[in-house]
Amino acid sequence: MQKFRPTHIKRGDTSLEIQWKDSHQSELSYRLLRQKCPCARCDATRSEKDPFHILPSDDFFENLHLVDIQQVGRYAVRLVWSDGHRTGIYTFQFLRELSEEASAI
């Protein structure tokens, strides 16, 4: 679907900037992206299945940035974080929905 195709993805200072094929623009903060990380471990932490359930502090997010964005197939990107976390694979559809959710608030 055309709507879910990015034409440019750029790492900003505190957010990921995405230009979409349908000319929509997204700016997703690193904090939001990391909080919504779709990997199994983060998902378990969010849903409190993780017995330790340690949520990061505000400081953690202030110092967090992206060190790399790797394309995964034709439908997703892997985000590599400055703390070494790299298991989150974000589909373009997920990123677009996140962006529309964030701007609706």
Ligand SMILES: [Zn+2]
């Ligand atoms: Zn994760």
